[in-house]
Amino acid sequence: MSLPQSLRTSVTPPELELIACQQLVEIIPLISMEKTAFISGAYGPLRPPHKAQVPLWMALNLKSKKKCHIVAPDWLSVEYLQDRLTEEISKKDFSSLPFRFTEIAKVLLDVASDDLQNPDRLRLLLKDIREARQAKSREGLRQLDHSALLLTRLCSMEINEIRPFFIQSMGVLTQLTRQSTSES
Amino acid sequence: MEDDYFSIDSILADNQKIQCIFNKEIPDLGHLWGGSERDIAAQGKYQIPMWMAYIVIYSDWAEFNIPTPFGNRVRNALNAEPRSVRLSSLVGAGGLWYGFGKTIMDMLSDEQANEMSQMLTKTFRERLVEVIDQAQHFAALGPAGGGGGSTGDTAQAFREGLDATERELFVLAQESAKRTKKWYEDYDKGRR
Incomplete structure (x- = not known):
């Protein structure tokens, strides 16, 4: 109860970013390092010309010290995103993007924009x-109902943004709807 | 909003007055409604708070009319355009129109209650989109936005007419949009 109101309803965007940073990415290391054990697992060894899989947080750390290049994930490219955008505009459904694409795209663009093609x-x-x-999620709000809401392929950051007031308004709707009499 | 014993909102919603018509005389209880008379007269009309009205109505001592905030005039206005009704001015300070409606709804017979429930849900749903839209708009204006950011008279009138339940939603949506926006724009170099 001592938590501030804003933290009670949902997690914060930086927390989501932290979670997203557990995902593995490919890097091209510029230094060599032996296989090293971390709490989340053992990563490495790093041998300079060969690619290696490390968690995103480690990649970002190495990158900011200029000790690696990050290989951008397949979906983070102009062509792929352009396709998704066309799909997004022309179709009613959400297009399929990785669940945590906003977080990953943001940190990569922030830290490793020189490893990406055409970052702007x-x-x-x-x-x-x-x-x-x-x-589209605003359209979903229009169809809000007291018991369920279906927005397929909504990604984590978007869910997090709408969570507090969707929950609250569904709660209000539950109060205002009389289901007991019609069913019993 | 919820029927929780400890919910402040529910206590506030119970504080609304409702007009009751007593059908029997009750001696020596006139002081309860702050009147100067000694007894409660049969057929007398008294404004009593909701929390007391329950017991009086359930014991068949009195009948009640649907209060004006939910009467025909308001109902017609809501049917015409839910967003143009000022819910906050229908109920007194605190303004829990939905909460009050819910308490009334619980005391009505099935048919009336269903109608009431429909009205409440429909109103809520139609206004919600506008509430959230405006909340996100205000969040986008940035930290200093609150003061000068009035966008047209209708939008402002709508905001002033929000009931406490909607106000809460407005704040939630605004906070959340603000937080997300801040994250999108921030780049904390020191952290990495």
């Missing part, structure tokens, strides 16, 4: 996609 274009595309998806 990527930023623009991500922003457009985000806006198109927001419009």
Whole structure:
């Protein structure tokens, strides 16, 4: 109960980012390192010309010290995102993107934008996609019902953004709806 | 909103007055409604708070009319355009229109209650989108946005007419949009 109201309803975006940073990415190391044990598992060894799989947080750390290049995930490319954007605009459903794509895309664009092709274009595309998806989740709000809500393929950051007031308003609707008499 | 014993909202919603028509004389209880008379007269009309009305109505001492905030005039206005009704001015300070409606609904017969429930749900749903839209709009204006950011008279009138339940939702949506926006824009170099 001592937590501030804002932290009671849902997790914060930085926390989601932290969770997303557990995912594995490919890097091209510039230093060599023996296989090292961390709490989440053992990673390495790093041998410079060969690619290696490490968690995102480690990749970001190495990258900021200029000790590796990060290989961008397949979906973080102009062509792929352009396709998704077209799909997003032309179809009613959400297009399928990785569940934590917003978080990963953001940290990669922040820290490793020189490893990505055409980062500015990527930023623009991500922003457009985000806006198109927001419009759709707003449509979902219109159909809100006291018992269930179905928005397939909504990603974690979007869920987190709408969670507090969707829950609250569904709670209110539950109060206002009389189901006991019609059923019993 | 919920029927929780400890819920402040539910206590506040219970504080609304409702007009009751007594059908029997009750001696020596006139002081309960702050009147100067000694007895409660049969057929007398008294405004009594909800929390007391329950027992009076359930014991068949009195009947009640649907209070004006849910009467025909308001109902017609809501049917025409839910977003143009000022819910906050229908009920007194604190303004728990939905909460009050719920308590009334619980005391009505099935048919009336269903109608009431429909009205409440429909109103809530239609207003919700506007509430959230405005909340997100205000969040987008940034930290200093609150003061100068009035966008047209209708939007402002709508905001002033929000009932306490909607206000709470407004704040939730605004906070959450603000937090997400901040995250999108922040780049904390020191952290990595």
